[in-house]
Structure formats: structure tokens, C-alpha cells
Amino acid sequence: MVEIAVKYIESVTGARGVAGNGERLCRGVFIDSRLVEPDGIFVAFAGERVDGNDYAERALEAGAGAVVLTREPTEDERAVATRHGAAIFVTDDPEEFLLRLAQGYRARLRSTVIAVTGSIGKTTTKDILAATLSKRYRVHATAGNYNNLIGMPLTILSAPKDTQVMVLEMGMDGPGQIERMSRCAQPAYAVITKIGTSHVGMLGSRENIARAKAEVLAGMPASSVNFEGSHTALMLSGEDDFTPYIIENFARPAGVDVVLCGMSADDDVSARNIELDATGCASFDIMLENGSQYRTGLSIPGRPAVQNALFAAAIAQRMGVPQYEIDEAFHELKITGHRQELRGAPCGARLIDDCYNASPESMAAGLDLLSSLPAAGDRVAVLGEMGELGEESERLHGLVGAYAAAKKLDLLICVGGPHAEAIARSARLMGMSAESIFCVPTPEAALERWGSTLAAGDLVLVKGSHAVGLERFVEGVMGDAR
Missing domain, CATH: 3.90.190.20 (Mur ligase, C-terminal domain)
Structure with a gap:
């Protein structure tokens, strides 16, 4: 997890330091005062029902090395911080504080980041990716529903220092959010699973949803090469009617390669001859970019899981995971609860x-x-x-x-x-x-x-x-x- 001396927090995040020992080393970030660990950074969010600022003293008494408030600290809070040798910072935007701190930590990690977004299938795709890449790499992935402007940076900040691959789910409920997450995470690979009608009430149309999802390209470098010598890329569904729109208007101008994953022989990575067993789990012939073709199967139910697995296989093959390890992972999948x-x-x-x-x-x-x-x-x-x-x-x-x-x-x-x-x-x-x-x-x-x-x-x-x-x-x- 992140480790940072108090004296560097202000320059990294822009938060204003108002008290504290600059030499104190902080470890980990928390938004729930009940979960604060010694030397942790507690970030207060003012919600509709609960104001995290009111729990600053509790966090300090629990051993927090620093607390981040959205208001000026009280005299009592200053006194408790002084007694425990802790720091107090003030910020107008705790989300931005987390994003900047996470971006700084991510830059120090020698990790390949994979971003997963889309209207449906994000979590399943993330789970399959994490399981497949774990065959070869030390993987850190989004837990639960930590896929927003708070949860995603917290996921980065909780990553062990020896993490080789991060798989980050990125959700949104409005424009601009995925762009901020992508610029923070700087993904080498990204997946847009599908452009559906989720959030159409907020964004007005599927075209606007596609624009919001395509923001995942904002933090991706053009034509970069990963540590296996393969160009990074955006994975898109060959089955989605908005794929050409995303390619022409976003991926191509950004200079990012596109890999089409779908059920057609014309797709770069494809599945054919899909069969479901009595438990709804699919077996199918998979064709990868490198031309290899073999029969594989999934241990999770549903035909849509095949599409999600294609995204994972495409990235895994580009990152040097051999065919037999991809196949093993597919047969051992365990999915996040309450999803088919x-x-x-x-x-x-x-x-x-x-x-x-x-x-x-x-x-x-x-x-x-x-x-x-x-x-x-x-x-x-x-x-x-x-x-x-x-x-x-x-x-x-x-x-x-x-x-x-x-x-x-x-x-x-x-x-x-x-x-x-x-x-x-x-x-x-x-x-x-x-x-x-x-x-x-x-x-x-x-x-x-x-x-x-x-x-x-x-x-x-x-x-x-x-x-x-x-x-x-x-x-x-x-x-x-x-």
C-alpha cells in the first residue's frame, strides 16, 4: 500500500497542511474512521447523512498519521493531532485529493494497468482478467463495487508495492468521470465491454454513453509498448453497434490500437461453436491474434461470459500468458457474487x-x-x-x-x-x-x-x-x- 511522508502530501495532492510532523511516515488510506490503522491517512467526505469531518478525532485517536478535512480543524482536533504527532490537511475536493495521491503512487509502481469499463459485464470481465493474469503475474484488482472516483483511487492506493498488474474497473454516472480515473491510472490496456442503455437517464443517449466510456482513452499512451514488447491496445466488442463510432471518433485520433473481440471470423479474437452444458457454462473454439486456435471452456454460466472471456484472452496473450494457462484459468473461474x-x-x-x-x-x-x-x-x-x-x-x-x-x-x-x-x-x-x-x-x-x-x-x-x-x-x- 502507499507510503508517504507527511511533508510530501501537500506537494503531491495540493491539500493545505495546517498542522503536523513533516517527517512522519503514513501508510494506507481510509475513508471510514472505524477502519483506520496506525499511521493511516483518513480522508473525510461530507455525505448527505454522515459528515466524515465529525470523525477526525476518532481517526486521530485510532493512530492516524494524517487526517484530511474539508473544513478548518477545530482547536480540539488540533490538540489531539499534536498529542499524537499527526498531521491535518484541508482540501476543497477530497475526490481530487485521492486521485492525485493515487496518481503519484501509481507512477512509482512498475505495474501494467488494465482499465475495464462499459455498460454491462465490467465486473465479470475484471474478474476473468484478474484470474487469467494471476497465472503469471502478481495482480491487484478492484474489489466489490470500488469502481468510482473514490473507490478506484483507493484500489490503487491499496496495491502492494510488488504489484505487476492492476485490473481496475471504471464506472460512471456522468461525463468526465472516467477521464479523471483514466488520467490517474494511466492504463496500458483498456476494455469497453458494450455500449448499452445504463445511465441513459443521466446522459440522454447511447451516443453520449459511448462518449463517456471512450474517456478511458484519456490516460492511455499512443502506440506504447508494454514490458512483453507488445503494443498496448483498446479491446472492443465486434458485436456492438457502437464499436465503429468509438474507433473513428476516439481510438484512431488517440493513436491507440484496437483489438476486436467477438463471434465473427473477421474479429481479431473470436469464439465459435459455442455450446452450453446443463449448468449454463460455455465451451467454445477460441482464435487468438497470434493465430492459435483451441477448444476451451468456462466454469461460470451464461453465453455473455464468452464475450468477457475473449477480452481477457486477448490481453493475456498480448502480455505473454501462454495458451495452457489461459485455458486453466478459464476452467477455474469464480465470479463476484450475485452475478449469474x-x-x-x-x-x-x-x-x-x-x-x-x-x-x-x-x-x-x-x-x-x-x-x-x-x-x-x-x-x-x-x-x-x-x-x-x-x-x-x-x-x-x-x-x-x-x-x-x-x-x-x-x-x-x-x-x-x-x-x-x-x-x-x-x-x-x-x-x-x-x-x-x-x-x-x-x-x-x-x-x-x-x-x-x-x-x-x-x-x-x-x-x-x-x-x-x-x-x-x-x-x-x-x-x-x-
Whole structure:
């Protein structure tokens, strides 16, 4: 993790030092005062419900080497800092403080950075990349949902000094954010998984989403060469209709090579002859840039995982990971929880736990998986509302309902408010029996009504926006057991 003397913090970050011992060495960065370790740097954020500045004294008493506030310190805080030999800094922008500190630390690390962004599949791609590259390198990757202007720099700052590869997920909810992250991280490789409709409510159109995702190029050097002697590159999906737009308007002007990954023989890295087994895991023929071709398979379910694996294989091959290690990694994958995770419930039903988040595209992918897996009993979809779709929300929820109706489900349970009703209404209009469609306001209501009716052989997709809280339905059906 980052180590920095107090006397250098001001010059690196621009924060104003108001007290402290300049020779004290600080280690690690924390934004939760309860987690502060001795000599750590505590950065206070003023949130809507909690003001981190109010916990500066707690952090100092816990042994923090420095605290970073967004206001002037009180006399009591100064006194506690003096007593413990700690420093106090003041900044107007704690996000920028983290980004600058992380950029300084990243510049000292001899690491290849890989940035992963896109509308869907970011976390799965990040997980596959980390697992594959770990076969050959010491890898540090984004944990959980640390993919924003706070979480990404914290990920960099927590990297061990001997890290060889960092895999950083970059999310956003507005323009300019990924550019700031990219300039901080300075990636050698980047992946844009797909341009979907997530955040269309905030950005207005898929074109604007593509522009925001293409900001990942901002910190990438043009035509650079990595430590294996291979040119760095941007990985794009050959299946995405916005790929030509990104190439022409962003990648080519930036002088960054593009590698197309997809299902066509014309793509630079491709998959063909895809087959799903009884657990939904894919096997396929993969063709790499160097011309090697072999049969491989994934230990995680879903056809979309093949596309994510192609991105990982493309980068791994460019970084010198041999074919057999890529194949080994693909067969040993473990994915972040609540993402197309196939789980056996005590009642004998199988759950496709995909409730971490949802967009129209990932809803369709989940329904595809539900319809493709064998089921001796009923096929059930528990679908929650999707967020951040703005004026398109009614229409896009309706499209999900229409798609669900085409999958010949035995039961459709829509969870939430008016947008859940839009899913149900569209499913009815498209011919699904009204007796098989239900709307409930909460996951608890769904669990109370149907949790005890699930039986052996049933296959249940659970998917919705994180805000809906469908993990509570999953936990109830599973009896809180993993």
C-alpha cells in the first residue's frame, strides 16, 4: 500500500497542511474512521447523512498519521493531532485529493494497468482478467463495487508495492468521470465491454454513453509498448453497434490500437461453436491474434461470459500468458457474487442469482440463460425495476416485459412500483397469461407469497437494480446459506 511522508502530501495532492510532523511516515488510506490503522491517512467526505469531518478525532485517536478535512480543524482536533504527532490537511475536493495521491503512487509502481469499463459485464470481465493474469503475474484488482472516483483511487492506493498488474474497473454516472480515473491510472490496456442503455437517464443517449466510456482513452499512451514488447491496445466488442463510432471518433485520433473481440471470423479474437452444458457454462473454439486456435471452456454460466472471456484472452496473450494457462484459468473461474450465480436452494429449486444490478441488456441476457438451462419444474423470473433510465424508463421496462413473454415462462414476478407494472403490462400485451404474471412492491412480499411454493426442479432467475434489494429474496429462499 502507499507510503508517504507527511511533508510530501501537500506537494503531491495540493491539500493545505495546517498542522503536523513533516517527517512522519503514513501508510494506507481510509475513508471510514472505524477502519483506520496506525499511521493511516483518513480522508473525510461530507455525505448527505454522515459528515466524515465529525470523525477526525476518532481517526486521530485510532493512530492516524494524517487526517484530511474539508473544513478548518477545530482547536480540539488540533490538540489531539499534536498529542499524537499527526498531521491535518484541508482540501476543497477530497475526490481530487485521492486521485492525485493515487496518481503519484501509481507512477512509482512498475505495474501494467488494465482499465475495464462499459455498460454491462465490467465486473465479470475484471474478474476473468484478474484470474487469467494471476497465472503469471502478481495482480491487484478492484474489489466489490470500488469502481468510482473514490473507490478506484483507493484500489490503487491499496496495491502492494510488488504489484505487476492492476485490473481496475471504471464506472460512471456522468461525463468526465472516467477521464479523471483514466488520467490517474494511466492504463496500458483498456476494455469497453458494450455500449448499452445504463445511465441513459443521466446522459440522454447511447451516443453520449459511448462518449463517456471512450474517456478511458484519456490516460492511455499512443502506440506504447508494454514490458512483453507488445503494443498496448483498446479491446472492443465486434458485436456492438457502437464499436465503429468509438474507433473513428476516439481510438484512431488517440493513436491507440484496437483489438476486436467477438463471434465473427473477421474479429481479431473470436469464439465459435459455442455450446452450453446443463449448468449454463460455455465451451467454445477460441482464435487468438497470434493465430492459435483451441477448444476451451468456462466454469461460470451464461453465453455473455464468452464475450468477457475473449477480452481477457486477448490481453493475456498480448502480455505473454501462454495458451495452457489461459485455458486453466478459464476452467477455474469464480465470479463476484450475485452475478449469474447458479445456486441450489434447500427446497431443491435452482436460483440464477443475478440480483446485483440490472439494465435492459443484462435483463435480456439473464432471461436467455433462464430459458437455455434444463428445468424439470417451472421456469420463474423474479424481475425488479431498473434505475437511471430517465425518460426512457417506461419504454425500456416494457421491452423487458415483452422479452420475458417470448421466453415462455411459467411465472413472472415483477418487484417494485410503476416500472415493475410496466414490465407486467407489456408481458400481458405480448400474450403471456395474466394468471402467470404478478406485481409486488418489495422483495419481502415476493418471498412471503412465493418463497415457500418453490420446489425441486424449478429454475428461478432473480434480477433487478441493486436499489430494489432482491438479494433479500435470494437470502430468504436460500435460508441465508451460501
